[in-house]
Amino acid sequence: MESLETRDLSPMPRRSFGAPPPTTRLRPPSPVSVVLRRLEKVGTLSDVERGLIERLSIYRETVPAGRSLGRAGGPVGPRILLSGWACRQRTLPDGRRQIFTLLIPGDTVGLGADSALEDVSTVALTRVECVDALVLKEILSAHDERHARLNRALAAARRQEESCLLDHIVRLGRQSAMERVAHFFLEMRDRLRLAGLCENDRMPFPLTQEVIADALGLSIVHLNRTLQLMKRDRLITLKSGLLSLLDTRQLEALADYGCHDA
Amino acid sequence: MESLETRDLSPMPRRSFGAPPPTTRLRPPSPVSVVLRRLEKVGTLSDVERGLIERLSIYRETVPAGRSLGRAGGPVGPRILLSGWACRQRTLPDGRRQIFTLLIPGDTVGLGADSALEDVSTVALTRVECVDALVLKEILSAHDERHARLNRALAAARRQEESCLLDHIVRLGRQSAMERVAHFFLEMRDRLRLAGLCENDRMPFPLTQEVIADALGLSIVHLNRTLQLMKRDRLITLKSGLLSLLDTRQLEALADYGCHDA
DNA sequence: CGCGGTCTTGAGCGCCCTCAATCGACGTGG
């Protein structure tokens, strides 16, 4: 599992910390390419904006699995995930946990207008590599015209996250266990595809069943049995951190995926 | 039920449409006072800003219970609720419904930065009186310094709504039926108090059990039985559209109310 | 008075939960 989320970054040679990226001519030039891929799904960025992001790789840092991204509970300073998965979550006094959002490479935290989401605890689920985007946040808050597209792209990303929250509510409130899992997997496929991490409905999925259960409001045991059913029905395979959706048609029908209000 | 949400407005004489409010000297000066009360919980507004809102009452309109606020499915133009309750909801193809948000007097729709919430269908649960705030939206989008406080107040309101969404997720994902109901009632009490509609934990509550069930992800039958338990235990009374929280201490303990992450 | 909507109640059951034990993979230390 550990090998999986680093795999996407591994072709990038490790260089001395603090040195500016050598901007190779090749396609995967810098570790922040994931972010750019994500943000440019909305609209092209200018060279200035791209450079702004590229230069952030100076502020690279690593968070081990299980550690909070921010200092314990407090709001998380602006970050951009480069590799690894994290989540936003809340824990009830008796230990029950609910996960609000999964964060994947290319996602940002605490960058846009402060939302209630930025007040919940953010925890790394795998080893996470990210950059501190405080500088970027300060630059963007000036609302310079030259960064308008970047601001728009970030707003779109926030909007997408909010949309996922609404889907999440429907899943939790009105869908059965299998519907939830199917819907959740399809959503993650779409998000991972935007990040360039999913091809042919195959994708890295470095989550324990406990995490998935806490996201979907299920018990570990029941999630396990539900997954087994879905495997038996040849809907998915999920092994050693790799998820394959075998029959997306059926999954979409099963989960009412994409059926937003009429 | 129908008599209830109008009750709050009934002391206000119906006057010819389009005429400016006569601004009586008495306590409830203008129909938009609810909004101001809500918005000024964050910080005082300037006279200019207050006037901006007051003048909106020209654009008063009424939506009967059951009707969508926007034209069927499409995004709702900017509105401010003066009286009555509405909700944001999504319906699955097979008829299952999930309610995301309840909208009460003083709430705004479609005013701030466009969020995913503005794309979901918004339906009146009772007869709703509201104002069309299109003019206001246009004025505010200019980001004039003189309206900074108003913009800030609206941002805070949006943030609060988002926070409620997160609480909603925890309820749906990790709480039992009784916990959900208790938590939901406490949340509504706090919101209604901000709108000046709740005193001594007694408040108007013009919702059918079906609506509450669809908000809390429960079946009508089970919600009914849960309510009966809570009444028997002297936690609440709920009759003819009036809700009383009899033992808020116990309710808060029961629901883990306010227990945001440590 | 009849009618539709809402609330209530009963019966039965199934989804999903809890508790508990086992298994397998992996890393560590002896």
Next chain:
DNA sequence: CCACGTCGATTGAGGGCGCTCAAGACCGCG
């Protein structure tokens, strides 16, 4: 190299919470 601990996945057993179906009661309204 093996014993052992840990973590995650799996399996079994049993039960309860919440569901569906179905009727009836209540109530405001035309």
